[in-house]
Amino acid sequence: xxxxxxxxxxxxxxxxxxxxxxxxxxxxxxxxxxxxxxxxxxxxxxxxxxxxxxxxxxxxxxxxxxxxxxxxxxxxxxxxxxxxxxxxxxxxxxxxxxxxxxxxxxxxxxxxxxxxxxxxxxxxxxxxxxxxxxxxxxxxxxxxxxxxxxxxxxxxxxxxxxxxxxxxxxxxxxxxxxxxxxxxxxxxxxxxxxxxxxxxxxxxxxxxxxxxxxxxxxxxxxxxxxxxxxxxxxxxxxxxxxxxxxxxxxxxxxxxxxxxxxxxxxxxxxxxxxxxxxxxxxxxxxxxxxxxxxxxxxxxxxxxxxxxxxxxxxxxxxxxxxxxxxxxxxxxxxxxxxxxxxxxxxxxxxxxxxxxxxxxxxxxxxxxxxxxxxxxxxxxxxxxxxxxxxxxxxxxxxxxxxxxxxxxxxxxxxxxxxxxxxxxxxxxxxxxxxxxxxxxxxxxxxxxxxxxxxxxxxxxxxxxxxxxxxxxxxxxxxxxxxxxxxxxxxxxxxxxxxxxxxxxxxxxxxxxxxxxxxxxxxxxxxx
Amino acid sequence: xxxxxxxxxxxxxxxxxxxxxxxxxxxxxxxxxxxxxxxxxxxxxxxxxxxxxxxxxxxxxxxxxxxxxxxxxxxxxxxxxxxxxxxxxxxxxxxxxxxxxxxxxxxxxxxxxxxxxxxxxxxxxxxxxxxxxxxxxxxxxxxxxxxxxxxxxxxxxxxxxxxxxxxxxxxxxxxxxxxxxxxxxxxxxxxxxxxxxxxxxxxxxxxxxxxxxxxxxxxxxxxxxxxxxxxxxxxxxxxxxxxxxxxxxxxxxxxxxxxxxxxxxxxxxxxxxxxxxxxxxxxxxxxxxxxxxxxxx
Amino acid sequence: xxxxxxxxxxxxxxxxxxxxxxxxxxxxxxxxxxxxxxxxxxxxxxxxxxxxxxxxxxxxxxxxxxxxxxxxxxxxxxxxxxxxxxxxxxxxxxxxxxxxxxxxxxxxxxxxxxxxxxxxxxxxxxxxxxxxxxxxxxxx
Numbered sequence: 033x034x035x036x037x038x039x040x041x042x043x044x045x046x047x048x049x050x051x052x053x054x055x056x057x058x059x060x061x062x063x064x065x066x067x068x069x070x071x072x073x074x075x076x077x078x079x080x081x082x083x084x085x086x087x088x089x090x091x092x093x094x095x096x097x098x099x100x101x102x103x104x105x106x107x108x109x110x111x112x113x114x115x116x117x118x119x120x121x122x123x124x125x126x127x128x129x130x131x132x133x134x135x136x137x138x139x140x141x142x143x144x145x146x147x148x149x150x151x152x153x154x155x156x157x158x159x160x161x162x163x164x165x166x167x168x169x170x171x172x173x174x175x176x177x178x179x180x181x182x183x184x185x186x187x188x189x190x191x192x193x194x195x196x197x198x199x200x201x202x203x204x205x206x207x208x209x210x211x212x213x214x215x216x217x218x219x220x221x222x223x224x225x226x227x228x229x230x231x232x233x234x235x236x237x238x239x240x241x242x243x244x245x246x247x248x249x250x251x252x253x254x255x256x257x258x259x260x261x262x263x264x265x266x267x268x269x270x271x272x273x274x275x276x277x278x279x280x281x282x283x284x285x286x287x288x289x290x291x292x293x294x295x296x297x298x299x300x301x302x303x304x305x306x307x308x309x310x311x312x313x314x315x316x317x318x319x320x321x322x323x324x325x326x327x328x329x330x331x332x333x334x335x336x337x338x339x340x341x342x343x344x345x346x347x348x349x350x351x352x353x354x355x356x357x358x359x360x361x362x363x364x365x366x367x368x369x370x371x372x373x374x375x376x377x378x379x380x381x382x383x384x385x386x387x388x389x390x391x392x393x394x395x396x397x398x399x400x401x402x403x404x405x406x407x408x409x410x411x412x413x414x415x416x417x418x419x420x421x422x423x424x425x426x427x428x429x430x431x432x433x434x435x436x437x438x439x440x441x442x443x444x445x446x447x448x449x450x451x452x453x454x455x456x457x458x459x460x461x462x463x464x465x466x467x468x469x470x471x472x473x474x475x476x477x478x479x480x481x482x483x484x485x486x487x488x489x490x491x492x493x494x495x496x497x498x499x500x501x502x503x504x505x506x507x508x509x510x511x512x513x514x515x516x517x518x519x520x521x522x523x524x525x526x527x528x529x530x531x532x533x534x535x536x537x538x539x540x541x542x543x544x545x546x547x548x549x550x551x552x553x554x555x556x557x558x559x
Numbered sequence: 560x561x562x563x564x565x566x567x568x569x570x571x572x573x574x575x576x577x578x579x580x581x582x583x584x585x586x587x588x589x590x591x592x593x594x595x596x597x598x599x600x601x602x603x604x605x606x607x608x609x610x611x612x613x614x615x616x617x618x619x620x621x622x623x624x625x626x627x628x629x630x631x632x633x634x635x636x637x638x639x640x641x642x643x644x645x646x647x648x649x650x651x652x653x654x655x656x657x658x659x660x661x662x663x664x665x666x667x668x669x670x671x672x673x674x675x676x677x678x679x680x681x682x683x684x685x686x687x688x689x690x691x692x693x694x695x696x697x698x699x700x701x702x703x704x705x706x707x708x709x710x711x712x713x714x715x716x717x718x719x720x721x722x723x724x725x726x727x728x729x730x731x732x733x734x735x736x737x738x739x740x741x742x743x744x745x746x747x748x749x750x751x752x753x754x755x756x757x758x759x760x761x762x763x764x765x766x767x768x769x770x771x772x773x774x775x776x777x778x779x780x781x782x783x784x785x786x787x788x789x790x791x792x793x794x795x796x797x798x799x800x801x802x803x804x805x806x807x808x809x810x811x812x813x814x815x816x817x818x819x820x821x822x823x824x825x826x827x828x829x830x831x832x833x834x835x836x837x838x839x840x841x842x843x844x845x846x847x848x849x850x851x852x853x854x855x856x
Numbered sequence: 857x858x859x860x861x862x863x864x865x866x867x868x869x870x871x872x873x874x875x876x877x878x879x880x881x882x883x884x885x886x887x888x889x890x891x892x893x894x895x896x897x898x899x900x901x902x903x904x905x906x907x908x909x910x911x912x913x914x915x916x917x918x919x920x921x922x923x924x925x926x927x928x929x930x931x932x933x934x935x936x937x938x939x940x941x942x943x944x945x946x947x948x949x950x951x952x953x954x955x956x957x958x959x960x961x962x963x964x965x966x967x968x969x970x971x972x973x974x975x976x977x978x979x980x981x982x983x984x985x986x987x988x989x990x991x992x993x994x995x996x
Contacts, residue, residue: 478955478956559640559884635863639894
């Protein structure tokens with residue numbers, strides 16, 4: 033602890049020494065960027081060859097409104113799209129479901145059927161952009177909708193590029209947007225990986241996410257360890273399906289949080305690459321170099337944003353984004369200052385994108401490859417991250433693997449404990465959050481926030497009812513029956529889902545057909 | 560429903576007005592069937608209870624679940640999370656779920672539980688399920704109240720050995736090996752069987768039922784076993800014996816509770832008593848005096 | 857005189873479809889440590905389910921958490937359901953990402969208090985203590 037009573041450990045509780053020297057790195061071999069185990073980055077040329085992709089996550093209200101926002105972002109220099117769906121879409125239910133009330137279009141765009149997806153990408157050539165879709169339980173359905181829109185645009189699936197989050201394990205662990213039990217959930221993930229390996233080869237079929245684990249209150253080491261453990265669980269599941277490691281490994285991608293503890297975050301990103309490379313080469317015997325490389329997207333930490341003095345969030349986000357860049361991220365989302373209240377306004381969204389552009393073009397940080405490599409402190413902290421992650425892998429193994437550990441609430445308890453510890457440190461003012469527990473102001477002027485018109489819900493509900501009325505009913509129910517039958521068997525479900533999507537079955541109907549076979553999941557209560 | 564919920568609160572509080580309420584209800588009281596479910600954390604006990612509730616609802620039986628969790632010994636607070644597993648019965652008016660903090664009062668839990676069961680019977684519930692975490696005193700108290708005690712084990716927690724240490728085997732009328740879809744369940748069943756052969760109890764050999772509660776597998780057989788045990792109690796006359804014993808136990812507990820209240824009151828109100836207690840340094844003489852006084856009152 | 861003092865019972869529920877339960881869990885633990893009996897009902901509770909649980913559990917307080925933006929629909933729905941079931945004595949408070957304008961509107965609709973992110977846990981406990989001064993927490 034410092035003389036003024038403030039913790040000197042990292043935000044995750046890793047104790048730090050006042051000074052690091054060469055003594056902290058005895059007998060270290062020289063490492064180069066672009067070489068195994070890629071601690072210093074996966075590209076030999078760093079960002080000199082190619083900058084990170086600036087990918088701002090957005091979506092709200094209706095498909096038409098979001099479509100306008102996408103065109104605006106693309107015109108302003110954004111280089112990839114990233115779709116945010118609303119809660120009913122994420123939970124696999126239609127806008128007119130009773131439990132959708134009050135939720136439609138609030139956290140993202142409402143997508144009920146292929147008709148909405150067509151409107152979402154209207155006038156945006158899918159063969160020329162890449163799209164990231166943040167969705168999990170119903171991921172396969174939304175991917176099929178994307179493929180179907182491309183078909184209508186005359187774009188072949190084989191030329192589509194983008195990323196599907198599709199990471200169900202972290203839903204069980206942290207974000208809790210699960211629907212089916214773990215086993216059928218994993219089957220759907222493997223189905224989509226297997227299908228894409230053959231049909232949509234440029235698609236990143238899964239984005240194995242630590243972001244939500246961190247946002248749920250975990251430490252940096254927990255984020256690192258649980259995410260990589262999830263990654264290995266997916267690898268194991270694909271191998272069990274009979275796939276070959278080098279056929280799918282390079283299409284696995286990762287997604288991390290960039291929190292406010294600057295050096296700890298950089299160390300986390302570096303350790304992630306090193307651990308993954310070793311496991312892929314040594315444990316899984318991957319032969320191709322591209323299978324060893326951990327590629328990741330980063331989002332600055334939503335949880336670090338404050339409602340108090342929200343303009344401070346611009347500074348926080350800039351620092352977090354810098355950590356992501358120095359950690360070697362492949363793509364980046366910077367949060368808007370008002371995201372703590374609601375979806376960002378146009379102005380706030382632009383500011384967030386400009387922050388990245390400022391880093392890329394003004395500061396010069398992208399000009400030297402892994403500029404922090406060899407720093408006594410950074411390298412020692414990277415080693416410590418690796419050590420803590422390996423200790424967690426051991427514990428997870430002892431429980432019997434990721435899914436048994438989910439079922440007994442292991443991850444959930446570790447995260448809840450970490451979140452509670454941090455909260456207590458704030459209460460005791462052993463850690464300060466500027467504007468929240470210190471340096472506060474009494475009178476906060478209100479800031480403009482984006483409001484969703486409450487009429488949207490009834491309009492979107494009417495829209496999905498219209499889709500249900502207008503489609504070819506026989507074709508639709510045949511497709512759903514086919515899916516039901518296939519779900520009870522062992523076929524890859526992707527072609528069946530694609531048929532249902534093409535027949536304008538709604539997302540809720542497709543989910544329901546699978547729920548009839550798979551059932552739903554209730555989690556172990558861990559408080 | 561609120562009247563019932565309020566009455567259970569009075570019972571939990573040990574409010575004197577419960578006595579009148581009970582007297583009023585006694586005439587219409589039907590005794591519900593009472594099954595206790597106990598097991599270590601992580602055995603899937605709540606899921607199993609949820610599955611049993613679903614089965615009973617199919618059979619048109621109304622069900623109340625009393626789920627007990629320990630309170631913090633330091634603050635008295637608690638987080639009671641058993642309802643989470645029973646969401647699907649949330650809006651079913653024939654299912655009543657109540658979470659109870661064990662609170663660690665001497666005898667308080669079983670006393671409160673017995674009275675709550677009578678209330679539930681009076682309000683028309685056919686079956687009462689008592690759910691407790693098998694890590695302390697509370698499951699033994701509950702076993703003393705339930706007609707049939709179901710002990711839940713799983714293959715993967717290494718808990719079978721611990722159960723024996725804790726003496727929980729002795730209270731089981733039915734064993735469940737839940738999560739029987741994972742490796743090792745046959746080993747647990749075999750171990751259990753070996754131990755049970757050594758220890759038969761009052762003409763009833765506790766059956767071992769394998770279940771996968773998440774899939775409703777084995778739940779029908781489990782309930783059959785509970786009913787078989789219930790029939791066994793009836794035909795052997797043990798049910799009557801138990802009922803009488805329980806009434807005697809309960810009376811002793813109530814007497815103890817009343818005596819405790821009076822003793823506290825006397826020590827507070829009569830400084831002479833308290834003074835003498837300090838002189839004596841041991842409680843016996845003063846305790847007897849207090850009992851004598853209240854007998855004469 | 858009762859022989860046992862019963863702690864204030866609080867239903868803590870996540871309404872809405874989002875699964876962000878970090879805040880609700882931290883609050884549940886803090887309330888437990890302050891001596892309250894917290895009945896945690898888990899994720900995705902409908903207003904009807906919350907009220908049903910509050911009645912069965914004979915809770916004096918309902919604490920709601922939401923992060924999906926549906927608070928203007930769901931918080932008042934809980935209050936209305938309590939009215940319908942004639943249980944307006946049950947106090948409702950809420951937490952989550954809720955803008956100032958909405959807080960005022962929600963209070964008008966019968967939500968007793970709203971706590972936003974960054975609120976010290978002690979503030980929530982103090983508020984409850986003030987609201988229920990007669991109910992002692994048990995000490996043994």
